[in-house]
Amino acid sequence: MTNNDKDSLLNIDPSLLAILACPEDKGPLWFVESESLLFNPRLQRSYPVIDGIPVMLIQESSPVSDAEAQRLQGIISSQGINPTF
Numbered sequence: 001m002t003n004n005d006k007d008s009l010l011n012i013d014p015s016l017l018a019i020l021a022c023p024e025d026k027g028p029l030w031f032v033e034s035e036s037l038l039f040n041p042r043l044q045r046s047y048p049v050i051d052g053i054p055v056m057l058i059q060e061s062s063p064v065s066d067a068e069a070q071r072l073q074g075i076i077s078s079q080g081i082n083p084t085f
Contacts (some may be wrong), residue, residue: 028083
């Protein structure tokens with residue numbers, strides 16, 4: 001798989017991103033494309049993005065440790081990633 005193929009798999013349609021909310025607290029998420037996940041810093045949970053499709057099921061989400069949350073926040077800050085809404 002080339003980098004272009006990988007990039008096309010990770011991209012989420014911007015119109016979909018604009019309306020995505022955490023299924024648990026209904027708040028915005030941050031799409032960390034390099035990690036293939038949507039991150040909720042309020043609950044410290046992440047939702048996987050598989051083949052460009054967000055898996056928005058609470059039971060499929062993963063808890064994020066404090067250290068991992070800080071790392072993701074660093075990526076979000078350094079890349080200027082905006083919340084979904």
